[in-house]
Amino acid sequence: AAGVIQSPRHLIKEKRETATLKCYPIPRHDTVYWYQQGPGQDPQFLISFYEKMQSDKGSIPDRFSAQQFSDYHSELNMSSLELGDSALYFCASSFLTGGIHGYTFGSGTRLTVV
Amino acid sequence: QQPVQSPQAVILREGEDAVINCSSSKALYSVHWYRQKHGEAPVFLMILLKGGEQMRHEKISASFNEKKQQSSLYLTASQLSYSGTYFCGTLGNAGGTSYGKLTFGQGTILTVHP
Known part of the structure; x- marks a missing residue:
């Protein structure tokens, strides 16, 4: 069965650089969520999209933005990266x-x- | 508001049982349970719905006490593969339907030894 596909798996950036994370949800799933998980912490909700419209927003910094495209894939854009942004970023559908x-x-x- | 899980950590020998609790201060539509291995994605175990029945996943079962807004995860005859961090996630209740996003508890680390 198809799963949620995220890319890249690993990303190393320098401070103040920009990063783009991609997510391809399971076909026919109508909602996409982005979570951030620091070491030893629970996943923290960032943002979600329902049918390509932003449906909810959590503790997402203003430096971050996200969108969902017509093919339902989503991208999380992160600018002016800080050391504290180092984490695991999960997409869920x-x-x-x-x-x-x-x-x-x-x-x-x-x-x-x- | 974040649900509260207890205990924070459990150490078992193979074949022993454990109970993990999750409580919320707000009315809930559903409670989800996930297991996460180190460095991997959370894996969905089961969902408990308001007014629903107790659920099972292999030798793992869970219940949902609506009056107390609490859910318990029961792991019986534990196996080595049960080791990981267990998260409960809650969805709020708005007029009988779910809304918003999953808010995760802080996690319970389960370690099963041979």
């Missing part, structure tokens, strides 16, 4: 906002800012 179905997470992108 669900059907019907996950209320009665679980989220399926991608394998994540490990971002290291040096």
Whole structure:
């Protein structure tokens, strides 16, 4: 079965650089979520999209932006990177906002800012 | 608001049982349970819906007490493969439907020894 595809798997950037993370949800899933997970921490919600429209926003810095495209893939753009942005970034998708179905997470992108 | 999980960590020998609890201060539509291995994506285990039945996934089961807004995950006859961090995730209840995004608890680290 198709899973959530994230790219790249690993990314190393310098401070003040820009990064773009990509996510391809499971076909027919209508909602995409972005989460940030620091070492030893729980996933923190950043932003979500329902049918290509932003549906909810969490603790996402103003330096970050995201969008969902017509083919349902989503991109998380991160600018002016800081050392504290180093984390695992997960994309998840669900059907019907996950209320009665679980989220399926991608394998994540490990971002290291040096 | 973030749900509270207890205990923070559990150490078991193969074949032993464990219970992980998750409680919330707000009305819930559903509670999700995920298991995450180090450096990997969270994997969906099961979902408990308001008014729903107790769920099972192999030898793992869970319940949802709506009055107390609590859910418990029961791991019986634990196996080495059960090791990982268990997260509960909660979805709020708005007029009988789910809304928003999953908010995760801080996680419970489960270690199963031979």
